[in-house]
Amino acid sequence: MRAFLISRRLALLGWLALLLPGCIDPYMPDVISGPSSYLVVEGFINAKGVTNITLTRTQAVAAKAAVPAETRAAVYIEQEGGANRYLLREGAVRGTYQSDLLALTAGARYRLYLKTLAGAEYASEFVPAKITPPIDTLLWEAAGSGLTVYVNSHDDTNTSQYYRWEYDETWEYTSAYAPSLEYAGGRIRPITIPYPSVCWRSARTTSIDISKTTGLSRDVVYKFPVRKLSPSSDRLQRRYSILVQQSALTRTEYEYWELLKKNTESIGTLFDPQPSQLTGNVRCLTNPSELALGYVGVHSREVKRLFVDRNDLPRTWITTTGYEGCFPPDTAKIGFLDLYFGRGLLLPISEAYDERGRFAGYLASTPDCIDCRKRGTAIKPSFWP
Amino acid sequence: MKHAYLLLIGVILLLSGRPVYGQQPAEKLVSGTFTRAPFEQFASQIEAQAPVRFFFDPTVVDSLLITLQVQNQPVRAVVEQALQNTGFHFVADEENRVFVFTGDMPQTDLSSLFFQPAPASSAATARPDDPTLEQSPDRPREVSASEYKVHEIGAAGSSKGKATLAGHVRQQKTGEPVIGAAVYIESPNIGTSTDQFGSYSLTLPVGRYDLKVRGVGIKNTKRQVVVRADGKLEIEVEEDIIPLREVVIEAEKDRNVSGMQMGLEKLDIKTMRQVPTAFGETDILRVVLTLPGVKSVGEGSTGLNVRGGATDQNLILFNDAIIYNPSHLFGFFSAFNPDILQGVELYKSAIPAKYGGRLSSVLDITTREGNKKKFAGSGGIGPLTSRLTLEGPILKDRSAFFISGRSSYSDWILHRLSSPGLKQSSAMFYDLTAHASHEVNEKNTVYATGYMSSDRFRLAGDTAYHYLNQNASVKWRHNVNNQLYGVLTGTYSHYEYDVTNSRNEVNASQLKYSIDQPALRADFSYFPSAKHTIDAGVSTQFYNISPGSLRPVGGASLVKPDLLDRERALESAIYASDKIDISPRLSVSVGLRYSFYQALGPREVYRYAPGESRTEGSITDTVRYQRGKVLASYHGPEYRASARYSLTENSSVKVSYNRTRQYIHQLSNTASVSPVDIWKLSDSHIRPQVGDQTSIGYYRNFKSNTIEGSVEAYYKSSRDFVDYKSGASLLLNHHIETDVINALGQSYGVEVMVKKLTGKLNGWVSYTYSRSLVRVNAATTSDMINGGSYYPSNFDKPHDVTVVGNYRFSRRFSTSTNFTYSTGRPITLPLAKYYVGNSMRVLYSDRNAYRVPDYLRLDVGVNIEGNHKIKKLAHSSWTVGVYNLTGRRNPYSIYFKSENGQIKGYKLSIFGQPIPSITYNFKF
Secondary structure, eight states: OHHHHHHHHHHHHHHHHHHOOOEEEEOOOHHHHSOOOOEEEEEOEETEEEEEEEEEEOBOTTOOSOOOBOOSOEEEEEEGGGSOEEEEEEOSSTTEEEEEEEEOOTTOEEEEEEEOTTSOEEEEOOEEOBOOOOEEEEEEEEETTEEEEEEEEEOTTSOOOEEEEEEEEEEEEOOSOOOSEEEETTEEEEOSSOOOSOEEEEEEOOSOEEEEOTTSSSOEEEEEEEEEEOTTOGGGSSEEEEEEEEEEEOHHHHHHHHHHHHHTSOOSSTTOOOOOOOOBSEEESSOTTSOEEBOOOEEOEEEEEEEEEGGGSOTTOOOOOSOGGGOSOEEEOTTOHHHHHTTSSSEEEEEEEOTTSOEEEEEEEOHHHHOGGGTSBSSOOTTOO | OTTOOOOOHHHHHHHTOSOOOTTSOOOOEEEEEEEEEEHHHHHHHHHHHSSOEEEOOHHHHTTOEEEEEEEEEEHHHHHHHHHTTTTEEEEEOTTOEEEEEESOOOOSOOHHHHTSOOSSSOOOOOOTTOTTSOOOTTOOHHHHHHHHSEEEESOTTOOOSEEEEEEEEEETTTOOBOTTOEEEETTTTEEEEOOTTSEEEEEEESEEEEEEEEOTTBOOEEEEEEEOSSEEOOEEEOBOOOTTSOOOOSSSTTHHHHOSOOSEEEEEHHHHHHSOOTTSOOOHHHHHTTSTTEEOSSTTOOOOEETTOOGGGEEEEETTEEOSOOEEGGGTEESSOGGGEEEEEEEOSSOOTTOOSOSSEEEEEEEOOOOSSSOEEEEEEOSSEEEEEEEEEEETTTEEEEEEEEEEOOHHHHTTOSSHHHHTOEEEEEEEEEEEEEEEETTEEEEEEEEEEEEEEEETTTEEEEEEEEEEEEEEEEEEETTEEEEEEEEEEEEEEEEEEOSSTTTOEEEEEEEEEEEEEEEEEEEEETTEEEEEEEEEEEEEEEEEEEEEOSTTOOOOOEEOOOEEEEEEEEEEEEEEEOSSSEEEEEEEEEEEEEEESSEEEEEEOTTSOOOGGGEEEEEEEOTTOEEEEEEEEEEEEEEEEEEETTEEEEEEEEEEEEOEEEEOOSSSOOTTOEEEEOOSSSOOEEEEEEEEEEEEEETTTTEEEEEEEEEEEEEEEEEEOTTOOOTTOTTGGGTEEEEEEEEEEEEEEEEEOSSSEEEEEEEEEEEEEEEOOOSSGGGOSGGGSOEEOTTOOOEEEEEEEEEESSSSEEEEEEEEEEOOOEEOOEEEEEEETTEEEEEEOSTTOEEOOOEEEEEEEEEEEOOOOSSSSOEEEEEEEEESTTOOOOOSEEEEEEETTEEEEEEEESOOSOEEEEEEEEEO
């Protein structure tokens, strides 16, 4: 009887499949699977400080490899009219280039010029150097929806108007376990060098945060929400710090970031909005038809740091730790210790006892759950109090 | 002319007993030379040489000129030669009387006909092999009879040289009006076609004519009339009961060449029934898509793109009321029950001044009127839907009604599935139409239509969609006199949708949109003389739109209610047009429509910093308008002009120009029309769209009008139609103007079409080359698309070939085929990925720089009719079809998904396999 029902269901399913045999096939046109590799320029010319530029190349959308870096290029900052030229040297990280500490003339026009190892020359458009007004205040508020960091700024000359913010955030955390034992030379012994109890981890903005004040009668940024964290965020477990960087943009650079933001908001649904091509202000001089991506602006950057301590946040907030998967610990039976600990896949934590209090082996966990350096650094950042 | 007796031929024949045909001509030999000699002169010369007497009606022969050279030939041969290829015939009797007349030869057995009841003096006959008359043994006698009798119009003596003949063409069986039938005389060539009420009006010189009537779905017929003064002639015609006899697109055989209209496609329901469809259900929009110049983005979307226009630029009228959503189930079914439709007219260019409000086309869908003589019904049973129509008289011959319903029953399949997701899905739709008409008296008729269509579907148990169209129209037609009539029409259109999300009780919410539109119009038609046809009228409509609201559903929902301000506006227009027949070869039609538009408060309007891209950040001020206050007003002329010049009897050239204005815009930033698209009114930020179209065409008929050929070329430009900024969000947007931009469009193309209308093998072949381009060159660079240059629109498909063919094996068995090929539609592709701004970004190609694979589809269908006995319980037929016979996976949508950090492309085909269907239709 049951078999009969199943076969009838199958028949109905078959009929529906016949009625609406829609199907989805992979689709990769040639232009996507084998595109040319274009130069990507990231960074800005710092009008008051060190300029950092990263040169990479585009990849096929399906590529899995790391982003290819463009190394050994000759990179210069040039002032319009050829008055000044500053060299950028490639740093330790491949594809990154660094200038000396520079102080450019506000209002004068500069560009980035570069020649790749292959001989192709590129340049950004000349852009007037803009001096960013300082961040007036950086403040945070805790509400039901979580923690929000706001930025206030103003420009009495009413010339900044277009703003972009980036941030570096750092937070303090502890690992799941602090072992009292270690495994060395085929046996368990009291730990000689304890694992660090506290670590710090950092992250950088991934979103594009921009705002403009052209609709206002004065050039004032009031409480722009630069970062939002949920009440359960693991970043709030001990102490959290955010370094907000403010840049004043030209209108064209603002429009570039605005469009880039919209373009990459969503992809891959049936009712997708229309994306559009966006390249920036870098052009290939030797082959004008060759695309180059990225916008090199010229401005200074203002920074301000803020700390948020766990004790100042509402007590009802229950933060996560990021180590939720580490509980409960494993138990390593005696006799199999080398299997457990010999290759360093697990580390001993402490002795384990069964319900009746008899020694049963050792509690153990993965290095990731024990050594907080696996997720950050144990070296206390210089700015940390 | 001494022998020019004004005698009716029949009277003579009756008095003279049995006539003798040509066998016994006057044997006397005659000679003569005639060069474009009037027939009277010819007759008198022959009479002078031989003992014969000619009898004819001088008003009939006044156009007959004889060119002939004969030497000593018998009179019979001479007359035969003289009348060869003139359309005139003659009969001679024993007493050497020669009767000359036009049109039809008297029948052998005349006596039976002469004693048919006839109102006035009656006479003349038709010969049985006349191709204009469909003779069948079961032909109702009264129709045949009225073909043979002579109708006298007006009292003799009151003649002013010209007279107007008016009346209606109706179905003999049901009393319903016949729309779009051609009513004409051949010499001189004067004709008209019946309007939506089946009425016609012709101004003719006083005289005797064969008034011919041809039309879609009716048997060709004629009336012999003697027009003496203004008068009426009601014409009843027979329905062509063999539905698959031929594909008829246009009513009148030579309309292609001699008609004034260009860019007009007429489809009757019988043609539409033959085109095979996916689910066996006749779908008018699907058939309209096979016509040249009409495209859609993909299957499963009913959005029509006419000559490169956007989907919102089509005025879709159902018995004069505007329809906003003409489809069911995401566009897989049309929202109109085929059983009640009379036909569809699609104006692609030369849009009459009467119509306005949309840029690209007018799709005028009309229903039948219902059987005025007896109760009847029809219906059909298909795999997913069934339909039933009942109709009948309320007062016999004066008023009729029909009521019709259609419903889907796909739910039972879904509910039996094992997959829990599909089990909770449901898809259900229905539509209802009711219509009544009543002839109050000879001068007044009233019509009323009610229409409703509803869709409900729920996908995998969480999101429920609901769509609703409700329309009503009331029409009063008043005939002032034969030359003037007026129609007063009131309509009400309502469209709404809601989307309910109930997966998570905390997020449960309902999104709603609705539009209400009452409208009133008065149209007048005036026929002052044979040379002029004047149409004029006024119209006004009020829009009341609720552009969107989001409300929580259930007590646990935490969704914050979000309500957009209502939009209101008033659109009015006044128009007049005149069709002038300057000479038999040249006709022109000129018209002007002037439209006025006012967006009304209460509403809040944002002001933006000038010269800036409009974003939330550039809002400088908010202005509150009180109820009824005008917040923006627009107006402008819309020119309509067309002309036809006949090159030869079977070829002509037509040109037309028209301007159109549109005040309501459909917002959809997806390639195909999506279920949550909204309609937005023009306001202080969104200007009305304006379009201009110029077209020229060459028309030629071959093989005595059985094959029609046409070539039409057009150029269109439009401005201020709505395009979207990259990444625009349109739903529940309180400042929609920040996401849309006014765009420029241009489109051009050539449409070539060859139709064969008759015979066992019939159908049409069309090829279209067309481009449709858009340009967004905004003042601010961030709003520009593709650097401000022209780019292909979403529906730019340059090459398009359609073949629709039918082959009739017998009267009961026929097959049909539909073949479609078109270039793939444009698409924006992600070309590469790169790392900027601390995140992976995607580099897109220029908008619409690439194309999806070409589209190709072949459908076949077989129609099997029951027997054709007139009297039986029910007529039935079976339709068996296979949609997408080759099973080609035509892409409906191409999309990209980020999966495990990789972007992958997918192609979704809706119909990836052949889809068979079978439908049973009946009629009683």
